[in-house]
Amino acid sequence: RLGSHELVLLSEVSGNIMNMDVMNQQTAYRNLIYGLETTIAAAKAAFSEDQKQYYTLLMKENGLEDTTDAEQSIVEEEQLVPENPAVSKKYVVLGAVLFAFIYAAVLCMGYIFNSRIRVNDGLQDLYGIPQIGVVVKDSKKKLFLDRWVNGLRHYGKREFTAEQSMELAFAAIKIAAAKNGQNNICLMGCNLGAGADKVCEGLKAALEKEGLSVTILNNVLYDAEAMEKVSAAQGAVLVEKAGSTLYNEIVAELELLKRLEIPVLGGITVE
Template sequence: MEEREIDLLDMIVDILSHWRGLLVAVMIGAVLMGGLSYVKSYRNVKNTQMVEETGLEDETVEKQLEQLEEDLDESQRAAVLTIIDDEREFVWKDKYSREATSMQIDPLNVAQRQLVYQIKTVDDNQRQRLGAVYGDILNNVGLYNWVEEKTGIPAADVGTLVLISATSSTPFVNGELTEAFGTDSLKITVIQSDDESCKKLTDAVKSYVEQQRESLVPEVGEHELILLSESAGTVVDTGLMDRQVSYGNVVNSLRSTIASAKVGFSENQQKYYDLLTQKEEIDKEEVDQKDITENQPEIAVPSVSKKYILLGAFLFVFVYAGILFVVYLFNSKLRVSDELQNLYHIPQIGVVVKDSKKKKFVDKWIDDLRNYGKRKFTAEQSMELAFVAVKIAAIKNKLNDICLMGCNLGAGADTVCANLKSALEKEGINVTVLDNVLYNAESMEKVDGMTGIVLVEKAGSTLYSEIASELALLKRQGIEVLGGIIVE
């Protein structure tokens, strides 16, 4: 038996032939995902209703707070309020110390770049004014947003990574006297954790400086920004070190203070603290829910999402088609599209198709696609062609007795064998029909007396290995194989 090749058109047709299963998959996917969207919608509606009902809870909290404020003296209330403020400060500073870019840089190994610009104009007074203008322009959110867009560094962190100062009188650059004497200059210091990131940040700053110069020329007159110096290196930044240590100490101090103060709370103070923090959480949830439900109708009802329905239908049909594809690849049974000549080197003398009158419109369309570029026959025509082919093969081999043999003829090939037998016997050719020769000892014994065999195999039922075994049996017995017929 030769290896079977995968026919793309036949594979597509095979998948489409399971159109009923594909439709079921579409419906199941649509129902399941639609149900999921309804459940999610139902939960959202319930959550909305719960938030709306917190108005009653607010009233209860307010009454309890009023009572506790009467029971606690001023110092006890102040102690609780102080701890709440300390906790708020702790959350902010702890988050900053953990997430801010400058807080993550190793102060003993800081990548640093410095830019020195000279502001050059004809008017000395304008020089002084421009120095202050550039200092103000570069030390603001415009630069921060520009850097975020170019490098991805959060704008909130840029101010700690880019330090800008405007100075007067820069007569020396790299130890040499320059013409910059008496003019204003800009000094820009950029720090980062590594030189590559530092260079990227520096390039973004340089592009922003040039962009600002071009936009200022129409407003303040012609002037130049000359880059006198650009240096790079790795330094120890004690200022950054002090800031990191300071923030760490503050965070730890707040953590310790909060824990110690809570241990000393009285029962009423603890209740007062719990109610205040609970009220803050309720207020925050109300604000968040208000933003979410602002544009929603006043009366929310659960709904089914069309997007989920389409997604479910597509997903399930895709999965089912994938399963059919895998089954097609590993299929071990004979197909209607197979060629016995190519697979087993025996003549294929007929393909008997089903009656098209019993097929649905979709099945007929799929048959047309399967037989694209081929001549199509009716069930009667294919049966008649098979009869004539068997008759010619018998006459050519001078045989008056032939055998129609196959595996599992009861799956649908038995009717074809009966019709062929009836037609051939009218032509004076004796026909013997043997079923399941490989598995039936009586049928196998009868094979020995045969002189010519025609294999009749049912597509979708007979295994490729069974046909190979039948041919091997016939070869051992020295029996002539006239050809094969595939029954759809």
């Protein structure tokens, strides 16, 4: 009645406030459209295969697009996708075995290419010097895995506590010094601060009570002052921290003592 006009919908709220009749008419149109869509969907569901093909061709000829099938296919695809995809136990087991294999390979390569002294290395076999002792850690400070590995390492052997290993090392140094008639000895090693310094302090305190003069020298190969003090010693004991001292550093220390003509009483490995 009013002719052609362009309508712009601002919001339903304005329609509700300005004119309730307009809102009711909009609701009626929506219900009508929904009813028509439902009727079309029901009719298409009852199509035979020939009717479906004819309907598709008809839509294409008229340049129309059937959005109902597309929406239906999207819904069906969403229903086919599981919300919580199941994890195959086979792949879980395979991943665990692969991880164990890679971890074992890494440990093996680390063991082969290790350039630092190990606690189970024999100084007598490697360097020809007496193995005075092996000072172990306190068992209370070890983890369960460390205790298990330590039990395998000492299988069939008598195990000692940290205090007992210190007493044995002290007695061995005392006997070696008395046998060679030495009263002034030095405890030397590389990187004693990695954990061997406390062992050296304990041995020094015990030996000084027996009337021996003991000097602790750290990093003799890299400290000029410590290197000068070595010449005053009558004998030397190498104290090396497992996992810290390099094999070639022990060789260099023995060569230094040989040049200075200082006898080596033996070596101690600190776990």
